[in-house]
Amino acid sequence: MAVIGFIGLGNMGGPMAANLVKAGHQVVGYDLVPAAIEAAKAAGVTIGESPAAIAAAAEVVVTMLPGGKHVLGVYGDIAPVARPGALLIDCSTIDVESARKAHAQAAEHGAASLDAPVSGGVGGAAAGTLTFMAGGEADAFERARPILEAMGKKIVHCGGAGAGQAAKICNNMILGISMIGVCEAFVLAEKLGLSHQALFDVSSTSSGQCWSLTSYCPVPGPVPASPANRDYQPGFAAALMLKDLKLAQEAAQGAGAPTPLGAAAAQLYAMMNAQGEGGTDFSGIIRMLRGEG
Numbered sequence: 211m212a213v214i215g216f217i218g219l220g221n222m223g224g225p226m227a228a229n230l231v232k233a234g235h236q237v238v239g240y241d242l243v244p245a246a247i248e249a250a251k252a253a254g255v256t257i258g259e260s261p262a263a264i265a266a267a268a269e270v271v272v273t274m275l276p277g278g279k280h281v282l283g284v285y286g287d288i289a290p291v292a293r294p295g296a297l298l299i300d301c302s303t304i305d306v307e308s309a310r311k312a313h314a315q316a317a318e319h320g321a322a323s324l325d326a327p328v329s330g331g332v333g334g335a336a337a338g339t340l341t342f343m344a345g346g347e348a349d350a351f352e353r354a355r356p357i358l359e360a361m362g363k364k365i366v367h368c369g370g371a372g373a374g375q376a377a378k379i380c381n382n383m384i385l386g387i388s389m390i391g392v393c394e395a396f397v398l399a400e401k402l403g404l405s406h407q408a409l410f411d412v413s414s415t416s417s418g419q420c421w422s423l424t425s426y427c428p429v430p431g432p433v434p435a436s437p438a439n440r441d442y443q444p445g446f447a448a449a450l451m452l453k454d455l456k457l458a459q460e461a462a463q464g465a466g467a468p469t470p471l472g473a474a475a476a477q478l479y480a481m482m483n484a485q486g487e488g489g490t491d492f493s494g495i496i497r498m499l500r501g502e503g
């Protein structure tokens with residue numbers, strides 16, 4: 211079992227680090243927030259002095275941080291002091307360009323690296339059922355696989371540096387667009403006097419079928435576990451959906467990819483956030499579409 215450094219012990223990183231401890235690894239963690247540190251300690255994580263001190267002692271360092279600037283800042287501290295042959299795995303959701311810079315920082319100092327963002331949310335992090343989408347060299351991926359398997363149930367190698375982030379933002383752009391589409395259909399059904407259950411029964415077995423409908427239905431009733439049944443408590447908060455849609459737009463502009471529906475989805479989620487609903491589940495956008503304030 212390895213000595214694993216874990217930097218960023220927040221809503222996702224805390225339970226992910228706890229699963230590494232459960233798998234028998236020695237986990238040395240770090241965060242800036244005392245509450246995150248206390249929760250990690252209670253889960254069996256040892257707390258290190260600084261990211262650099264952790265990197266100097268660990269064979270593998272996992273980061274789970276808010277954004278690209280945090281990852282590049284931490285990599286600036288850990289890459290120069292990482293042990294020879296160390297493996298750096300960044301699981302944060304960040305822009306593709308920063309992910310590629312982080313790979314370059316690692317390579318400059320002889321460390322192997324992987325961008326490995328996740329889907330599955332806080333529930334998946336706690337249950338150890340996350341999906342990891344990884345970008346980087348095949349060797350780094352094979353070394354990371356058993357570690358990622360302790361935190362997730364599906365691990366996909368998507369390609370070279372940044373490919374994991376590319377997969378993540380493409381997937382979440384589909385999700386944002388499809389959720390708005392499903393919500394619009396329910397709002398139209400309501401105006402036409404069609405019941406939620408009738409639309410669900412038809413569309414869940416017809417060509418309108420998609421995850422936003424069948425697993426995460428934005429109206430209460432048809433899918434009892436969906437956030438609509440608990441007043442749209444997340445789940446996956448609208449603020450995080452907006453973050454991912456903005457990353458997709460940035461990447462699309464940089465790459466010259468036409469994404470008109472992605473742009474419209476980003477605008478609608480920006481509106482929802484501006485209305486103070488960033489902490490609401492992203493399926494709660496149906497209330498904004500209905501004009502409910």
Ligand code: NAD
Pocket residue numbers: 217218219220221222223240241242243246274275276277280283284301302303304328329330331332445446447450453
């Ligand atoms: P969070 O804000 O709960 O956790 C981030 C943690 O990083 C915080 O505890 C913060 O104190 C810490 N941090 C920031 N800068 C640091 C530094 N320099 N050194 C050490 N610690 C530092 O966020 P989260 O929900 O855990 O999300 C983490 C990442 O996972 C984000 O990139 C997010 O987009 C992604 N993500 C989140 C979800 C979700 O449902 N929450 C799902 C998929 C992906």
